[in-house]
Amino acid sequence: MFNIQEKLMLTDKGYADLKKAIIACTITNLSLLLPFAVTIQIFAELMRPLTGEEISWTRMGIYFVTGIIAAILVFLANKNDYKKTYVASYMESEATRTRVAEHIRKLPMSFFNSKDLSELTTNIMGDCATTEHVLSHVVPQLSANAISITLICLMLGIFDWRLALTVFCTVPVAFLIIVLSRKIQKRLSEKHVEAKLKASDQVQEYLEGIKVIKSYGLDGSKFTALDNALKSMKQMAIKMEFGTGVFVTGAQIILQAGIGLTVFGGTYLLTGGEIELIPLLMFFLIVVRIYGPILTELTLLPELFYLQISTKRMRTLVSTPIMQGDAEKEIKDYNIVFEDVSFSYSGSSSPEEEVIKNVSITIPANGITALVGPSGSGKSTLSKLIARFWDVNKGTVKIGGIDIRTLDPEHLMSYMSFVFQDVVLFNDTVYNNIRIGDLNAGEEQVMAAAKAACCDEFISSMPDGYQTLLGENGSTLSGGERQRISIARALLKNAPIVLLDEATASLDPENEVLIQQAISKLIAGKTVIVIAHRLRTVAGADKIIVLDQGRTVEEGTHEELIGKKGLYEKLYTIQQESLGWSV
Numbered sequence: 001m002f003n004i005q006e007k008l009m010l011t012d013k014g015y016a017d018l019k020k021a022i023i024a025c026t027i028t029n030l031s032l033l034l035p036f037a038v039t040i041q042i043f044a045e046l047m048r049p050l051t052g053e054e055i056s057w058t059r060m061g062i063y064f065v066t067g068i069i070a071a072i073l074v075f076l077a078n079k080n081d082y083k084k085t086y087v088a089s090y091m092e093s094e095a096t097r098t099r100v101a102e103h104i105r106k107l108p109m110s111f112f113n114s115k116d117l118s119e120l121t122t123n124i125m126g127d128c129a130t131t132e133h134v135l136s137h138v139v140p141q142l143s144a145n146a147i148s149i150t151l152i153c154l155m156l157g158i159f160d161w162r163l164a165l166t167v168f169c170t171v172p173v174a175f176l177i178i179v180l181s182r183k184i185q186k187r188l189s190e191k192h193v194e195a196k197l198k199a200s201d202q203v204q205e206y207l208e209g210i211k212v213i214k215s216y217g218l219d220g221s222k223f224t225a226l227d228n229a230l231k232s233m234k235q236m237a238i239k240m241e242f243g244t245g246v247f248v249t250g251a252q253i254i255l256q257a258g259i260g261l262t263v264f265g266g267t268y269l270l271t272g273g274e275i276e277l278i279p280l281l282m283f284f285l286i287v288v289r290i291y292g293p294i295l296t297e298l299t300l301l302p303e304l305f306y307l308q309i310s311t312k313r314m315r316t317l318v319s320t321p322i323m324q325g326d327a328e329k330e331i332k333d334y335n336i337v338f339e340d341v342s343f344s345y346s347g348s349s350s351p352e353e354e355v356i357k358n359v360s361i362t363i364p365a366n367g368i369t370a371l372v373g374p375s376g377s378g379k380s381t382l383s384k385l386i387a388r389f390w391d392v393n394k395g396t397v398k399i400g401g402i403d404i405r406t407l408d409p410e411h412l413m414s415y416m417s418f419v420f421q422d423v424v425l426f427n428d429t430v431y432n433n434i435r436i437g438d439l440n441a442g443e444e445q446v447m448a449a450a451k452a453a454c455c456d457e458f459i460s461s462m463p464d465g466y467q468t469l470l471g472e473n474g475s476t477l478s479g480g481e482r483q484r485i486s487i488a489r490a491l492l493k494n495a496p497i498v499l500l501d502e503a504t505a506s507l508d509p510e511n512e513v514l515i516q517q518a519i520s521k522l523i524a525g526k527t528v529i530v531i532a533h534r535l536r537t538v539a540g541a542d543k544i545i546v547l548d549q550g551r552t553v554e555e556g557t558h559e560e561l562i563g564k565k566g567l568y569e570k571l572y573t574i575q576q577e578s579l580g581w582s583v
């Protein structure tokens with residue numbers, strides 16, 4: 001069964017509001033008949049001399065007053081309709097956007113691997129906007145028109161069923177054309193949506209990569225790709241409009257043939273003496289009026305088909321399972337154990353795709369454990385598995401003896417602080433960007449964290465100090481400054497497990513010393529996992545785990561590993577030699 005609430009992804013309130021909007025819209029449609037009925041009465045009055053009667057000016061006065069009352073009623077009905085339809089639909093689409101965004105937040109990272117940002121943006125903004133438009137401008141009008149057309153049809157049928165038949169006999173044919181062309185229209189709409197997505201992808205890539213495009217002189221080729229995507233979007237839009245237009249126009253022509261049929265039938269009945277002239281003229285007037293809403297129905301129906309594509313995408317998105325887990329279970333001990341863990345980003349268990357292979361390691365609590373190894377050996381992946389950004393394909397990751405798959409990801413996250421190389425900053429004040437670490441922190445705590453992370457000096461020199469706006473993703477800050485803000489955040493969070501991924505890689509030597517001090521404060525007494533390329537920075541770690549092609553190949557302290565003369569010793573020696581290089 002066609003479930004409109006499910007199809008339009010409406011909340012219970014949204015569904016109730018939609019029903020109210022349909023009623024309000026029907027009332028508006030019916031109220032519009034009042035002035036029309038008054039006009040017909042005036043018309044009939046003015047026609048009286050034709051049948052030898054006199055015009056009654058008293059009746060004309062009554063019609064005039066009734067007309068004014070009718071106009072007031074139309075205004076009130078419209079006002080009510082506006083509120084019930086538009087305001088309610090914008091509230092509903094806000095709720096849908098929030099619901100979609102909330103769901104996205106809880107999805108596993110594997111979902112984002114297969115989707116790009118512009119597709120998700122289209123989901124949240126574009127698809128919701130389409131639903132919003134259909135909710136406010138299509139569904140209530142379609143339903144209300146259908147109700148009022150049926151009522152008028154019945155009234156006309158009571159007045160003269162033969163004429164009513166001539167008016168409405170073309171309606172089913174016109175609708176049949178639209179309904180039967182649904183598949184073609186849907187296909188064209190799908191292609192249009194696809195082209196729109198591609199174009200927005202290209203625009204995003206062009207803007208994000210503008211620095212590389214300029215520095216490598218890719219303006220020509222990249223611009224051509226963008227230009228082609230925009231052209232294809234334009235062509236698909238024209239094709240879709242044309243495809244819809246052909247069927248809608250065809251249906252409209254057939255529908256309006258009803259006017260001819262009514263004139264023909266009416267004249268036939270008039271000459272046969274079966275109907276009077278004035279009722280016939282009034283019928284003609286009504287026919288012209290009734291075709292307006294039917295034509296609207298014909299043009300609105302294709303929008304409903306277009307909507308199905310948007311809602312289908314949104315339904316797929318919100319029905320993607322989120323990561324589940326206990327949000328109460330307390331972790332008491334922070335030692336992290338990998339038991340025979342294998343993992344591939346695609347979810348496949350084929351050895352070619354696995355980037356972590358049968359890893360069994362222990363990261364002791366309250367100590368520093370370094371993950372080292374050549375590029376692509378799986379260091380970052382291991383840290384992502386600890387944070388449950390992804391779930392393992394095989395084996396178990398346990399923290400304090402608890403399988404982390406049984407823990408709610410956000411709850412698990414509350415035990416961890418991250419300092420990543422690619423720091424994400426929000427378009428907000430510096431103060432709020434640091435406070436993200438602990439939203440309950442007061443000004444003093446935020447300042448203390450900033451000082452400890454050596455941020456205080458550069459923040460104070462900013463135009464509005466801590467209240468300075470950072471711009472999109474902190475574009476106004478240097479790499480080192482961004483890194484220090486992320487350390488300040490982590491300090492403020494004060495979580496028992498700290499993950500440092502290349503934390504000092506983008507810092508100048510002078511700052512590095514200060515940052516190392518800040519990091520020392522951050523990690524004191526914590527369970528720390530450090531991912532580093534520069535092995536000298538982790539030589540003091542309590543434990544070093546060496547990875548190669550997704551496997552653990554060595555474990556031990558710096559001295560032990562140097563003594564083993566394996567991969568670690570080799571990498572260390574190469575790096576020591578490279579320190580002497582100059583250009």
Ligand SMILES: Nc1ncnc2c1ncn2[C@@H]1O[C@H](COP(=O)(O)OP(=O)(O)OP(=O)(O)O)[C@@H](O)[C@H]1O
Nearest residue numbers: 113345346355373374375376377378379380381382
């Ligand atoms: N999101 C992803 N989707 C698919 N494959 C990925 C993804 N992230 C990493 N990989 C692949 O997983 C493997 C391990 O990557 P990972 O980033 O863990 O290595 P790493 O040791 O941290 O490397 P680096 O030192 O260069 O940062 C690589 O082959 C990489 O291409």
